[in-house]
Amino acid sequence: MSSNPLADLSAAGVSIWLDDLSRERLNTGNLANLIAEHNVVGVTTNPTIFAAALAKGSAYDEQVRELAARGADVDATVREVTTTDVRNACDLFRDVYDATDGVDGRVSIEVDPRLANDTERTAAEALDLWKTVDRPNLMVKIPGTVEGLPAITRTLAEGVSVNVTLIFSVERYRDVMEAFIAGLEQAKANGHDLRTIHSVASFFVSRVDTEIDKRLDALDDPRAKDLRGKAAIANAVLAYAAYQETFQGARWEALAAEGARAQRPLWASTGVKDPAYSDTRYVDRLVVGNTVNTMPEKTLHAVADHGKIEGDTVTGQAAQAQEVFDGLVEVGIDLDDVFIALETEGVDKFEKSWAELLDTVTGQLNQAKG
Template sequence: MTVMSSDRLAQLSAAGVSIWLDDLSRERLNTGNLAALIRDKHVVGVTTNPTIFANALSHGEAYDEQVRELAARGADLHATVRELTTTDVRNAADLFRDVYTATNGVDGRVSIEVDPRLAKDAEKTAAEAQDLWKTVDRPNVLIKIPATEEGLPAITRTLAEGISVNVTLIFSVERYRKVIEAFFAGLEQAKANGHDLRGIQSVASFFVSRVDTEVDKRLDALGTDEAKALRGEAAIANARLAYAAYEELFAGERWSALAASGANAQRPLWASTGVKDPQYSPTRYVDQLVVPNTVNTMPEKTLDAVAEQAEIDGDKVTGTAGQAQEVFDKLSAAGIDIPDVFRTLEDEGVEKFEKSWQELLDTVEGQLGKAKN
């Protein structure tokens, strides 16, 4: 029997995976596209990043009217970018308000990222996070903070203020463990500061496809049969090891004390789930990472592929840590420098978002110039 596309997405949702769209634009909001995805495709959240906003603002005319209004008011470049992006996030948050209410605040979330140029500055990142939280002024927003070494204290400081956080750009399990520690510390401080922990939500965005892209490139360079056999194995194994770390740390005494105070667990979020290599199934980073109490944020192309051809066949993650570790043992034995892979991916991730942010600034600067002439 053929499974209908909506049934595949329903199965994914029923398996405990929250489906979030990795995209947002004024056009999606104005045309009703996002509302339709919520209604028809089980989409219960949205994530944004500097690249998504740069793409949105460089295409079409959806932002022209607001740019003209801001130009007439004398808004400078940075104020204009802030106004344009937070308006989209605020309107999306309002669109997801019913989902937010129905899920007791677990889903119905919209993420917005701090200026990526601050990724190496904890103090400025924390200040920017607070400013974004106040500017959007919606309870279902998540502030995205990169999981750089410098970002870790910013994560703690932001949570300590009662602000919900999406920790992004996580590549290694080692760094993920530090993210969870930062999360625990933030909630402990939030409790000491008098915040109701029940109102704070967090996700930890663990990047997937980029791991295969980098590791496969290095395996191809080695060129041995042993290396070729390991292509496409690293990313899913890495995510499965991350989930094992999640299970371990959220079963400990430190978390138990926070849970007793009403805290919500920080859910793992599988990010970068669009397939980069056409040799691979377009749904592999979704249907191979099904496990309860997680989020999968995917571009619409991947969402459509999942709807049409994914094989949702229950939990694919729990109990797989041993097998996943074997993959990394083999990668190391083949000559792959795993720590260097993760350093490279983090540096590239920050650099890509910085470049996209500059593209966003350049685009808006051009639009402001036209509006003033």
């Protein structure tokens, strides 16, 4: 372990992406600084991030006034300001994208979360976002809901790179990987160059501990206390084992021979929510090659300051992870219900943030119009 944990993390094969984007970060040079000095090689956004960005400061005022003068409605304004940020971020990361042959230098933008349960409209919006941003290092985020799965396949089949979000269970993650492989097979049949199509699968981490710890604390069972804080890491370890199992064999090798690259696991929701836990636990304990860790800036700086990157902490740990899940079942945790609750809550949170974003922009448009 060196004196630079972020460099150690990168050297271990983990791509560091920032889980935040705003006009202010772009205009002040903050994001450029994180690229230059903190090993950041990508950015993810979501409706909550944009809602916070638009509600803060005056960075968007000039563009909103211009759009108001042109008669743009709220939906068109939101589309314009968010895709402008993402396009500019794509340009900022273009050197990283070129240097890594398209693996990193990626910027993600999410489809309207109100479409999470509408396959047709999700796929249509994903293609529209791809064309609107018009940058090769864009990734369109599509939720890994049941209705999102065929939209993922259709989007990939059109040659569009996809970040699948809101994945909580290993079972759903397997469905996501199947949707990815099917999408690449269709993309090949459609004549697309598979080398240009990339994907990550955003597997949420801290929210799993938050939900399961809450349920453990409600149990009158002495075994429950020992299981606190173990579920999220175990879940991610089992997800990585599923990834290793999926991307091998004749079906995958046929695509790899055409230049296809495996859909990388992305550890999302890695900011620690329980102060009883180390603020770097979802980074230090999820070190394994060919993965992404997308962090809030607070977590990024915590890792830089006192992270403990000590090599691969994931490979070969599936048996121990399964023991944790077996223990959870034994004390009465309904894991299926946990994952349903987390997915529902995740979609609901993004819909609420989108509504807040629309309200903020409506107010800004009204003010601009006098």
